[in-house]
Structure formats: structure tokens, C-alpha cells
Amino acid sequence: MATGIADSAAGAPAGQNVLGDALKDAFFAGLITLGLIGPLVGFQTVAIDTGAGSVLGLAYRPVTVAIMVGIVFIGRLILNLTIWSPNRVAKTRSGPTVFDRIGTAAGPAVKPLLLAFAIGFPFLATLMMGGMTQARYLLDVGILILTYVMLGWGLNIVVGLAGLLDLGYVAFYAVGAYTYALLATSEPVTHFFGGLLGETFWANWAFWICLPVAGLFAGLWGMILGFPVLRLRGDYLAIVTLAFGEIIRLVLINWVDFTGGGAGIASIPRATFFGIPFTAGEDGFAARFGLEFSPMHRIIFLYFVILALALITAFATVRLRKLPVGRAWEALREDEIACRSLGINTTNVKLSAFATGAMFGGFAGCFFAVRAGFVSPESFTFDISAMILAIVVLGGMGSQIGVAVAAAVMMGGMEALRNLDFLKQVFGQDFDPALYRMLIFGFAMVSIMVWKPRGLVSTREPTIFLKERKAVSGDLVKEGHG
Amino acid sequence: MATSPLSAATHRWEADPILTVEHLFMRFGGLVAVNDLSFNVGRGDITALIGPNGAGKTTVFNCITGFYKPSEGRLALAHNRAPTPDELATVTAIGERALVGTDAAVYLLERMPDYRVSGEAKVARTFQNIRLFTGMTVLENLMVAQHNALMTASGFSLKGLFGLPGWNSAARAATEKAKFWLEKVELLDRADDPAGDLPYGAQRRLEIARAMCSDPILLCLDEPAAGLNPRESLELNTLLRMIRAEHGTSILLIEHDMSVVMEISDHVVVLDYGTKIADGTPEAVRNDPRVIAAYLGVDEDAVEEVEAEIDEIEAQSGATS
Amino acid sequence: MDIFVQQLINGLTLGSIYGLIAIGYTMVFGIIGMVNFAHGDVFMVSAFIALICFLLVTTVFGITSIFLALAIVLVVAMFFTSLTNWAIERVAYRPLRGSFRLAPMISAIGMSILLSNFVQVAQGPRNKPVPPMVTDVIVLMENDGYQVTLAWKQIIIMVLTAVLLGGFWYLVQKTSLGRAQRAVEQDRKMAALLGINVDHTISLTFVIGAALAAVAGVMYLMYYGVANFADGFVPGVKAFTAAVLGGIGSLPGAVLGGLLIGLIEVFWSAYFSIEYKDVAAFSILAITLIFLPQGLLGRPEVEKV
Structure with a gap:
């Protein structure tokens, strides 16, 4: 301190x-x-x-x-x-950091490697732990990290590209989760599809139908909430989004008839392999594919679902950056007034960034609900928003690879804290390292800002080039009109 | 002027104005920054708006380009030909922001938000303190300027997201246009550098190129020669003449550099304390005694008056402190 | 009618507390243009310092006079809270001056999380109740068994707020510190050129803001008789709402906003629904920022092109 x-x-x-x-x-x-x-x-x-x-x-x-x-x-x-000694010659600011080089020059090599690792991770984990069941914990951590990678990439569109500080991102995560939870457990909907397409249809297909619905619905909420507030200055915008996030959470708690209140919604239908449930029965995934039944099939499948969702987010972001809308996001971050002088309707540009980010948050929320099988307002507190924001900031606003690494470090680090049992030997049995998670997290957030406000990867990749792609130094990139 | 069908006695800004400013007022609280200003900008002219510091020039620019909403007044911008008084009266009366016909259109800029002034009425501008997207490359800056056209071509991102053919050709055309302008401002070999890395003079040129990429019919330049060395100033003159000659873009500029103003403008409007004190050809303005008094220097009597005023103020403040 | 008067008294008391916290937000925003997100948690820290000091004074030193004890607690809490806020500014915000505009805000969010979790780890997650202090009440009206009361502690809170506000107003308007503050607010570079120690002035702003938050913390502890590590966030947001509603940067605005928010919260709870009282506060915040961003007593901003 x-x-x-x-x-x-x-x-x-x-x-x-x-x-x-x-x-x-x-x-x-x-x-x-x-x-x-x-x-x-x-x-x-x-x-x-x-x-x-x-x-x-x-x-x-x-x-x-x-x-x-x-x-x-x-x-x-x-x-x-030593370091602050007056006798020491101060080092002038150096160029791009190691991480910058990883993010840019070495990028072509690093990205496929990371991707290959992510795809091979379930198999590696199984081999390492000596069986699927034993690998369960590692897979759960993997799913957790990937969820936050996806959320980080989603928020990155809003904060990193468009430069709009959104402190209520968790609201869209919640909208996605509750959309699925409410639709999947709704009696009328189940009846409607039961009469139309057979008894088991809705239970088996709910997730795959609700996934796009949840995303679109969250995007719609992004627009509804975004429309009145996007005229505001950066810090005011941040506060209003925070307020909206809290309002949604408080409504989820208090509107007991609709949302189940603080108790949440339980027994949400599980994910299926495109309609084939992961059950032990004859119609189950294992029997259909001639495998021995294992509850781990579902976990591994979930891992790939979130991996695919995260990759879709990344792919869409990469594409969008090269389109006029994505360029307008970044231009908006650089200079809003100049944007308006070029005929760009900045309200629409902000709205599109907000809605796109919200949509990916909604997808992630839908996934969260199907993975946990249970949602409650407690999962959607301001701390989650702050955590996602910290991931984006630590990763380097706008950098995809930086955000992915930051998510892995932060969520992995927090998980690791749970397992530091040897600390109990040092500090006594009452010592619970998990208690320090948020403390360390807050400390990390301040430290990042003080020592490396531009995050791990501060350089920016241009979206188009004539002869040569040169990374733009972080010192030139602005971080929101604030 | 030789090609003009009009007689030599009539100026283009009177016969065929592209922009008509009428009784423009801009008040900030009690301060009147622009006071009953009227002037015309001729189609195809290079018009200079000059005046001492604080005369309200940039405020006028901000009103024209929609960044400020004027307190009062009409700013009519005409596409293709000047509107008839009837047309102007109609659009003013019906409360619309524009009247678009097949052969001509008139836009009332005071009713339009800034992005529509640039996007629909096609008035582009640059800024006194250069506003580039410093963290984006030179080429990207020019691509952003073509946002509206590209947005339509990308099917509001849907076509572009899936890489459909219509989008790709549009993107190529946009790059070609950017290259064209980069060549004109001699920045082609710096296309992939961040705009923030360019030297000052190049940033000024890039800002003009960026504005031109949005296909304006009226280009408003806020002190384009500020901070340029004499050679760069000359190049700027050439560039502006080229823009007018090859693209038919009318130019309105604020400038302190008299070598630029007198050299290239067809028409000069002089402001002082928010009011117009002279309006005419460079020669006429140069010889106008009021301009000389207010802008190029103050005559003897006025100096004495000012000194007396200062003494009075000092005496007052001395008494109170 | 009786209920109305009672709620009015309660609302003004609560509003005084919000107003005291809101001044901290408004001053910091005025001088360095940042939303000091951690200010609510500074308030919570002050309540804990007050709690510990109160326990020390009453149980260890055995001081029985409640007013003497409260006076000591007030001074101690103001001192330590000011020190905390001074250190926060020095460590988490000052290095970020001149960085991009959202950097201090993100740092402040981190600081807010850090503070609340630090208190949770150090003091435990449970509510910390203190025995009721200053329990005397004055019965103002009595009707069919319903008493409208004005508690002594409510009088203390309102009088103290009024006195502090008066003193504070004098400080900002009439002293050289106040002049320096306003100068730094207008133009930091120019103020520095004129020989004003800008760092010093900003530090003092944080110290004053924290001292007032500490008063609020002590009052809060006295009024509600309980402290909890999570009690920084919601009162913090409400006080920020008060600052915005009154017009951020305006001192009378902060107090006016605080009183309004206190009244709205109390009346909302009494007449509509207590569950949605926080929703009401957050909604007011959003509505104010959207429709009246300059607040009731603030000056509108002109965008510079």
C-alpha cells in the first residue's frame, strides 16, 4: 500500500x-x-x-x-x-514490451499454438490426470476461463475498441442467463412444443434454440439501455451503466413471481449433443455413439461449446474491425468530434458497439445457465463486471490475445488461490486463501493502472495496409473519449 | 472568372452562392460571439474568413458545420444551383431540414446535427488543433472518412461479415480513392504509418485529404496554414487550387496567414467582434480602412482611445484591490 | 400526517449523512474531474475505525460520558480516514494524472474492491453491532398512540452537518486554501505557474473529503448501530447520486442533493415499497445523468470543438 x-x-x-x-x-x-x-x-x-x-x-x-x-x-x-537510488541513472521508456511482441510480431506463431492448446486441452487433461473423471476439475477451470475469455472479448468491443466504459456488462450476462433459464423451464413453452413436436423436444433442443434468442435479446437490451445514455461523457456513462446493472440485479431479486427472486431458478435443462441428451439411457449420447456412458462426456462437450462460442466472438470481432462499423468504433475511441465531422452518426456507432458487446455477453450468459443448471442474482453482482473489466484492461484494451492471456492469468490465479492449502500450514488452520481473492484482485487492478495502464499488449494492429502491416505504438492509441 | 457566363461586375458569391449565411447570431450566456452576420460563399470560390483573434471565426465555422446550434439565423447550403427565394421560403416555412429535388437541393444547416451536415449536406471540415485518429494509420484515417458509403456497401456489416462480393469491390474502390488522395498530398509512402507519427505539416495535409475523402461540395478549413513553413504554405496553395479546379469543391477557410489569403482567395469576409466589417475581393478588402483599423493595425486616434480605456480600467482595479 | 412528519425527520437525518459523503465526491470531481469510486468505501472504513475507537474508549479506557466518547471517536476517525484517503490519492490516483481519462476511474474501482475486501479480511464478514448510543427522544406529537419523535441523535446529526457545512463553506470561499482549490479547478497549469502547490491542494481536497466522510461514518454508526464491510457501495452510490442531482462540483448542490435523496428514499420506503428503495435511488441516478447532467445547481458544460 x-x-x-x-x-x-x-x-x-x-x-x-x-x-x-x-x-x-x-x-x-x-x-x-x-x-x-x-x-x-x-x-x-x-x-x-x-x-x-x-x-x-x-x-x-x-x-x-x-x-x-x-x-x-x-x-x-x-x-x-537500489531501484529508486538517486545514484542510479533512470532508464528511459523502452519500446514495445515482450507481450507487445508476442501480440504482434510473434502473433502468427502464438495464435495457432494457443488455439491448438485450447482444442487439445481436454485430451491433455485426461491424459495427465489419468482418466476423464479425474480431469473434471481441470476441465471445469478450463470452462470457467473460456467463459471469461469470451466475456472479456465481448466487453473488449465496447471498452477496448469503441472506448466506452461499461460498468454494467454483467447485466447482459444476466439477461442471457435468465432468458435461457426462464424459457427452458417455462410451462407454457414446454407445453406448446410438447404438443407440436413431441414430449422431449423442448428439453432436448431448448439450449440450441435459446442460445441465439438469448444473444439477440441481450443485444436488444443493450440497445434499450444504451439509447438514452450514450450521449453521456465517459465517466457518466460508466456510472449509468453501473446503475443499470444494479437495477437489473435488484429487479431479479425482488420480482419473485417472475424470476424466483433470490432463490433463483433451478433444474434448468442440460445441454444436449444437438438434440441427443447426455444420459445413460438408450437414446443417450453414449449409447448412440457406441461409447461407454460417462458423465464427463457432457463436461467435455460443454468445454467445446464455450470454446466455439469464444472463437465465434473472436472471429466476429476480427471481421468487424475490418468493416466500416469496426473502424468507426476505433475512430470513435480516438476522436468523437472528428468522427462527427466526417458524417458518422456517433450515436448509432456507439449503439452498435454496445449492442454487439451485449449480444456476446448474452451468449455467454446462456452458456452459464446451461452449464450450472441454476441461476440466481448472486451470480451477477458488480464484482463480475469489475472482473471482466479488469481482464480487458490488463490484457490491453483492444488486444484479443492480451485479453485471452489476462483471463487465463486472472481466473486461473483466482482458482489457484483456492488450492494453496500449504498456506494453512504457515498461517494456521483458520487461514482461508480464497478469502483474499477479491483483495488481491482489487490490488491487482490498481497496480495495473499505476504501472502498466495500457495493459499487457499495448500496440494496436492496423486493420488495413498497402505495403506493410506495422503495429501502432500504444502511446499514440487513445483509450476512449472519456 | 473568365469562364463565368456572368458579367464581370457581378461576383460569383452574389450570383451563385453555395452557402448563404443570413442574420447569424450566436450567444453564449451574455456573450454575443457572432452578431447579425450575413455573407455568401460562391460556388467554386475560395472564400476566406479573416479577422483578429477572438473575432468569432471558429464559432461561425462551428455553426456552419453543425457543432453549435446558432441562436438565430439561417444557413442555407445549395447543391447544384442556388435555390430560388420561393424554394428557400418553402423549406424554411415547412420546418424541414432540407428540400431535395431532382436537379437541386437546399439544406438548412442550422437545423441539422453535425454528422448530417457532413454526411448529407456534404460540408467537410478540418480543425484548428488538428483532430486526426492518431492511433490509426494514415490509410485507416482515410477509410473512416468513407464510412457512410462503405456502410451501405457492406450491407450494414452483414454483407461484409460474410465477405460477399459487393462488399469486396466497394472496399477496393475505397482503398483506391484513399490512394488517390494520399498521392495528392504526398503521403502515399507513409500510408501504413500511424497518423500520430507524422510531422505537423503532413498531419495538416492528411486532415485535408481525409475531409476530401468524404466527397464534400464545401470544404471548411480552420487555419490550414497555421504552423506551416513558407514552402509548405505554398504547397498548400497549390493543393487548394487543385481541389477547387479538379473537384469543383468550394472552399471556405479561416486563415491568419495573409500570403495564403491574398494569394488564393476569390472572396474575403472580415469579422471583428462577431460582426462583419468588410466583404469583397482581396483587393477591395486590403484597401478597406475599417479592415486596416481593426485587423492590420489601428490608426492614431484609436490608439489614444484604447490607452485612455486601459488607464481607466487600471485606475478602477487599483481602487478596489 | 403524523407519519409524514416522522418520515420527514428521518429523511432529513439520512439526507444529512448522504450530503456529507456527497461533498467528498463533488470536491474531488471539481478539482481533478474524476469520479472517486472508492469514496463510499472510505466512508465504510471510517465507520469501522469509529467502531474500533468506540470500543477502545468505552471498554478499555472506561469513559462513560457518551458525548466525550463520541467526540474522541469523531476526532480519531477523522484523522485516520483522512490519512487513508491521502494515501489512496498518493498511491492510486496521482501517478495516473495525465494518463487517459478513464484510468483513474478504473484505479478507483480497484481501490473500492480492495478497501471493502481488506475490511472483510481484517474484521470478518459479519455485521458488527454496537450498543445503542444516545437513545433519548423528544416526542413532538402524539395521536392515537402513534408518536412522532425527534431523537437526540437525529438532532446531533443535523446540527453537526449544518455546522460543518458552514465551516466548510467558509474554508472554500474565504481562505487561501479555498482560493487555491478553485484556481486548480479552473486551470491546473496556470495555478501551478502562479505558485500554487497543485499536488498539495489536491491532497488536501482528498483529506477534507475523507474527514467529512468520517463524520458521516461516525453518524451512521451512531444512528444505525451497525457496521458492515459491504456498507460502502450502496451509500456510496446514493451519495454520488446526491452529488450528481445537486450538480456535481457544487457544494450546496451536494447537500441539497443529499437531503433530496434521503427524503426520496425514506418516503419511497414508507409509501411505496421498501424492496425497491435501492432501485429508486439507482433510477434517480440514471434519470438525472440522462436528462439533467448538470444537476440542479451545476453549470451546463459547453463542448469544445
Whole structure:
């Protein structure tokens, strides 16, 4: 927290009492840290049972505070004497980073490799873990990561390309999920198709019919919500989208008759192999294809479904960037006024970006509902929006490969936190690393902004060229009209 | 002017105006930035709008190009031929933003939002502080300028998304057009560079090329020669003449560089404090005493007046502080 | 009628708290043009600092006078909250000045998540109840057994808000700090050229905003008798709504907006539905931004071409 707080020493002329200044600076940093964490970490409010009911009392943690202050003091001291030392010649800003090169020059090699890995992942996981059932956890993580890759790519259209900060993206994810959940479990719809096309038709085909419907419906919502707000300035737009996201979530909670309220909707029909259910029976997937029944077939299939959906998102984005609408998105991010001077109806351009992004969010939401078999408003909090946004920002706004890597790192990292059981040996049995997930996440978001505001891949790929495709340096690319 | 069928006594801006500005007012709160301004822009003319700093020139531009909504006034832009007074009265009365016929059309710019002024009425503009898409390449900048045409050709993205043939040929044509203009502004070999990497003079030229890619009939340039060296200024003159001669695009420009103004304009309108103080050929304007007083220099009496005013203001502020 | 008067009192109390938080949003927006997304969580942190301080003062030091205890809590909470906000500005926002415009906002979102989860990890996810403080009430009216009451704590909240606002108004209008603030607001570069320490002025703005949020935090704790790590988000959004409704950048606007939001929330809960009270607040936010972006007392913006 306290890094960078008091860099008074940094401005001192070289050679003058470096150690003294460094010590003084580190001392103040430590003191500030003590002030920051002292009250909240040093004292813990605990419920004390007095027999006549519990009363709030205090527990003390001086050691933890001392350790944390010590870390800041020593860390700051070391940094002052090394990286921030006044004797050190400051390095000027370097060119494209390693990640930039991965995203551009090495791009042709990296992209097929990543794709091949993504396709081969279920088989690799099965081989590695020694069986499909054992690979279940890895596959679940893979599905989770791919879902966020897709959401990241969807939001990337809005934030990365068009430069519109959307803090309510989760709303469209929710619209997609609830569209499927409500349609698939709806009595009248089931009856209607039951009478028309046979009893099992709707249960078997609901997902495949609802998938496009969910996407289109989310896109429509994107337009409805987008229309009034897209005239607004960047930060106001962000706040209004946040408000809309929250309104949708609160309505989902409170409109109990329609949405099931906070309890959500359960027993949503599972995904089928294009109409063939993954059941053990005669009509099931395994029997039809002469395989031995395994519940893992469905998981592996789900993995490929989300992979395909994510790839469609990526492919559509790549195509759209080369079309006038995509170029207009990027032009809008660069300079809205110049766009209008060229006859571009910026409201329509914004709306199209908003709706396209929302549509992919809706697809992802529909997938979420079919995978989990259960939806509730709790899955669509602001934290999810923030997480998707962080993925886009960390990846480098506008960069597809960066967003994919960021999603893998962030979601993979968060999953890994759950499994750090050895930390319990260090910090005691009460220590739950998963609790720190969002804490670390928030910290990461601030750190990215401070140290690398343009994300992992900051260069931009031109959409058209005459002779030679040259990546555009991130310093020239603007990030939204804000 | 030699080819004009009109007699030498009549100026083109009177006989065949492409843009008629009538009683334009622009007020910001209590400040009147443009005060009852009327002038014409002749079809095929290069018209210069000049005046001291703060005279309201850019505000007039912003009104013409739809970025500001004028407080009052009519801005009629005519395609093909000047509208008859009847036509003008009709379109004004019916409250539409344009009257489009088979042989001509008249647009009331004050009723149109900025993107329609550029997209439908075909008035393109550049900006005083260059507004390029710096993170996009030179070529991309020119492709964005052809957005509306390409949007139709791409079937509002559907045709383009699936790579249907109609789209591909349209895209090729758009690239050709961009190449044409890049050649004209001598930026062809920098087509794949980011626009933000270009030197200042090249950015100015690119902005003009970008505006031309949107097929304007009236091109509004806000200080196109600002920051250019004398050689670049000369090249700019050539470019503007070429645009007028080969494309029939009328040009309206704001400029401080008198060498550009006197050299290339057919018609000069002088503004001071939001009002028009002179309007005519460069020669006529150059010799107008009011212009000399307001713009090129102030005469003796006026200097004394101003000094007296300053003394008074200083005395007042001294008393209060 | 009785219910109406009672709700009016409750609404004004709640509105005072929102108004105090809203000033922090409005000042920061005024001076550096960013929406300080983490401000609601700074308010929540202050409530926790107040809670801990209150427990220390009453149980460990054994101070029995509730007013003395509250005064100490107020000062301590203001100090530590200000320090926190100062550090946040220094670490998370200052390096981003001059970056693209949305960068500080994204950083602020991260900071908001960081703060609420930091408190959750350090203090636990449960509600933290404190014994009721200042329980005396004045009965204003009585009708068929329904009493319209004005609690002493409500009086404290409203009087304190009014006094602070007066003092604060004086600070901004009459002192050199206020002048420096307004100068930085108008033109940061020019202010720097005239010898104003811009960094210092911005830091002080954050410190003042946090101090007022801390007052709100203490009042909130006293009024509701409970603190929770998640209590930053919704009051934060409501206070931001208040700032926007009043006209962001305008100090009287922030207070006016706060009072309006407080009244709307209370009356909405009383007469329509308590479930949808937050929906009402969020809707007001959206509607204001869409139809009245300059707010009630703000100045409209002219787009520069």
C-alpha cells in the first residue's frame, strides 16, 4: 500500500547521504503504514459471549501489524537503495514490451499454438490426470476461463475498441442467463412444443434454440439501455451503466413471481449433443455413439461449446474491425468530434458497439445457465463486471490475445488461490486463501493502472495496409473519449 | 472568372452562392460571439474568413458545420444551383431540414446535427488543433472518412461479415480513392504509418485529404496554414487550387496567414467582434480602412482611445484591490 | 400526517449523512474531474475505525460520558480516514494524472474492491453491532398512540452537518486554501505557474473529503448501530447520486442533493415499497445523468470543438 508514498528522497542530488535519506523515507513509509493498517488490522472486533447474549469486544493483533510495517519499512529501504537510488541513472521508456511482441510480431506463431492448446486441452487433461473423471476439475477451470475469455472479448468491443466504459456488462450476462433459464423451464413453452413436436423436444433442443434468442435479446437490451445514455461523457456513462446493472440485479431479486427472486431458478435443462441428451439411457449420447456412458462426456462437450462460442466472438470481432462499423468504433475511441465531422452518426456507432458487446455477453450468459443448471442474482453482482473489466484492461484494451492471456492469468490465479492449502500450514488452520481473492484482485487492478495502464499488449494492429502491416505504438492509441 | 457566363461586375458569391449565411447570431450566456452576420460563399470560390483573434471565426465555422446550434439565423447550403427565394421560403416555412429535388437541393444547416451536415449536406471540415485518429494509420484515417458509403456497401456489416462480393469491390474502390488522395498530398509512402507519427505539416495535409475523402461540395478549413513553413504554405496553395479546379469543391477557410489569403482567395469576409466589417475581393478588402483599423493595425486616434480605456480600467482595479 | 412528519425527520437525518459523503465526491470531481469510486468505501472504513475507537474508549479506557466518547471517536476517525484517503490519492490516483481519462476511474474501482475486501479480511464478514448510543427522544406529537419523535441523535446529526457545512463553506470561499482549490479547478497549469502547490491542494481536497466522510461514518454508526464491510457501495452510490442531482462540483448542490435523496428514499420506503428503495435511488441516478447532467445547481458544460 505504502509504496511510492513519500519519494522525497528521489529528488535529492546524487551522492548526498543516500543511506540517511533512504532510512528517513523508509521510516516515514513505515509510520504511514502503521497509521493505515493500525486501527483495522491491529484491533479485531469480535463477538464475546457474556452468557446473556454476545457483546462486541476487541482482540489484538500487534504482531501482524508489526510484521506488515516491518515489510514496508525494509522493502522501501531496499528499493530506495537500489531501484529508486538517486545514484542510479533512470532508464528511459523502452519500446514495445515482450507481450507487445508476442501480440504482434510473434502473433502468427502464438495464435495457432494457443488455439491448438485450447482444442487439445481436454485430451491433455485426461491424459495427465489419468482418466476423464479425474480431469473434471481441470476441465471445469478450463470452462470457467473460456467463459471469461469470451466475456472479456465481448466487453473488449465496447471498452477496448469503441472506448466506452461499461460498468454494467454483467447485466447482459444476466439477461442471457435468465432468458435461457426462464424459457427452458417455462410451462407454457414446454407445453406448446410438447404438443407440436413431441414430449422431449423442448428439453432436448431448448439450449440450441435459446442460445441465439438469448444473444439477440441481450443485444436488444443493450440497445434499450444504451439509447438514452450514450450521449453521456465517459465517466457518466460508466456510472449509468453501473446503475443499470444494479437495477437489473435488484429487479431479479425482488420480482419473485417472475424470476424466483433470490432463490433463483433451478433444474434448468442440460445441454444436449444437438438434440441427443447426455444420459445413460438408450437414446443417450453414449449409447448412440457406441461409447461407454460417462458423465464427463457432457463436461467435455460443454468445454467445446464455450470454446466455439469464444472463437465465434473472436472471429466476429476480427471481421468487424475490418468493416466500416469496426473502424468507426476505433475512430470513435480516438476522436468523437472528428468522427462527427466526417458524417458518422456517433450515436448509432456507439449503439452498435454496445449492442454487439451485449449480444456476446448474452451468449455467454446462456452458456452459464446451461452449464450450472441454476441461476440466481448472486451470480451477477458488480464484482463480475469489475472482473471482466479488469481482464480487458490488463490484457490491453483492444488486444484479443492480451485479453485471452489476462483471463487465463486472472481466473486461473483466482482458482489457484483456492488450492494453496500449504498456506494453512504457515498461517494456521483458520487461514482461508480464497478469502483474499477479491483483495488481491482489487490490488491487482490498481497496480495495473499505476504501472502498466495500457495493459499487457499495448500496440494496436492496423486493420488495413498497402505495403506493410506495422503495429501502432500504444502511446499514440487513445483509450476512449472519456 | 473568365469562364463565368456572368458579367464581370457581378461576383460569383452574389450570383451563385453555395452557402448563404443570413442574420447569424450566436450567444453564449451574455456573450454575443457572432452578431447579425450575413455573407455568401460562391460556388467554386475560395472564400476566406479573416479577422483578429477572438473575432468569432471558429464559432461561425462551428455553426456552419453543425457543432453549435446558432441562436438565430439561417444557413442555407445549395447543391447544384442556388435555390430560388420561393424554394428557400418553402423549406424554411415547412420546418424541414432540407428540400431535395431532382436537379437541386437546399439544406438548412442550422437545423441539422453535425454528422448530417457532413454526411448529407456534404460540408467537410478540418480543425484548428488538428483532430486526426492518431492511433490509426494514415490509410485507416482515410477509410473512416468513407464510412457512410462503405456502410451501405457492406450491407450494414452483414454483407461484409460474410465477405460477399459487393462488399469486396466497394472496399477496393475505397482503398483506391484513399490512394488517390494520399498521392495528392504526398503521403502515399507513409500510408501504413500511424497518423500520430507524422510531422505537423503532413498531419495538416492528411486532415485535408481525409475531409476530401468524404466527397464534400464545401470544404471548411480552420487555419490550414497555421504552423506551416513558407514552402509548405505554398504547397498548400497549390493543393487548394487543385481541389477547387479538379473537384469543383468550394472552399471556405479561416486563415491568419495573409500570403495564403491574398494569394488564393476569390472572396474575403472580415469579422471583428462577431460582426462583419468588410466583404469583397482581396483587393477591395486590403484597401478597406475599417479592415486596416481593426485587423492590420489601428490608426492614431484609436490608439489614444484604447490607452485612455486601459488607464481607466487600471485606475478602477487599483481602487478596489 | 403524523407519519409524514416522522418520515420527514428521518429523511432529513439520512439526507444529512448522504450530503456529507456527497461533498467528498463533488470536491474531488471539481478539482481533478474524476469520479472517486472508492469514496463510499472510505466512508465504510471510517465507520469501522469509529467502531474500533468506540470500543477502545468505552471498554478499555472506561469513559462513560457518551458525548466525550463520541467526540474522541469523531476526532480519531477523522484523522485516520483522512490519512487513508491521502494515501489512496498518493498511491492510486496521482501517478495516473495525465494518463487517459478513464484510468483513474478504473484505479478507483480497484481501490473500492480492495478497501471493502481488506475490511472483510481484517474484521470478518459479519455485521458488527454496537450498543445503542444516545437513545433519548423528544416526542413532538402524539395521536392515537402513534408518536412522532425527534431523537437526540437525529438532532446531533443535523446540527453537526449544518455546522460543518458552514465551516466548510467558509474554508472554500474565504481562505487561501479555498482560493487555491478553485484556481486548480479552473486551470491546473496556470495555478501551478502562479505558485500554487497543485499536488498539495489536491491532497488536501482528498483529506477534507475523507474527514467529512468520517463524520458521516461516525453518524451512521451512531444512528444505525451497525457496521458492515459491504456498507460502502450502496451509500456510496446514493451519495454520488446526491452529488450528481445537486450538480456535481457544487457544494450546496451536494447537500441539497443529499437531503433530496434521503427524503426520496425514506418516503419511497414508507409509501411505496421498501424492496425497491435501492432501485429508486439507482433510477434517480440514471434519470438525472440522462436528462439533467448538470444537476440542479451545476453549470451546463459547453463542448469544445
